[in-house]
Amino acid sequence: MGQTLRRARGTGIGNVQVNYTIPPESKKILTEFSRRMGISASEGLEMVLAHLEFESDGLPGWVDRDQLPEALPIAKAS
Structure with missing residues (x-):
């Protein structure tokens, strides 16, 4: 049986748990x-997120902005 990769003791303090359904291939x-980096999957995901580069609008550069839903108009106060 293979070695279970875990975070170093004490490095997960304050972390929160998330639960998403993703395709098996992902x-x-x-x-x-x-595994190749010698870290847990949660640490791997954390590294991916930490290395995302965001544009001035707060979205990654690869997002197709033409496909985003438009904001709903806000009614002016009378």
């Missing part, structure tokens, strides 16, 4: 690159 990619 999980396999996350698990595999994390």
Whole structure:
């Protein structure tokens, strides 16, 4: 049986748990690159998120802004 990769003791203090459903292939990619780095899948995901680069609008550069839903108009106060 393989070694279970875990965070170093004390490094997860204050972290919160998330639960998302993703395609099996996406999980396999996350698990595999994390294993190759010698870290847990949660640490791997944390590193991916930490390395995202955002534009001035707060979105990653690769987001197709033409496909985003437009904001609903806000009625003016009378």
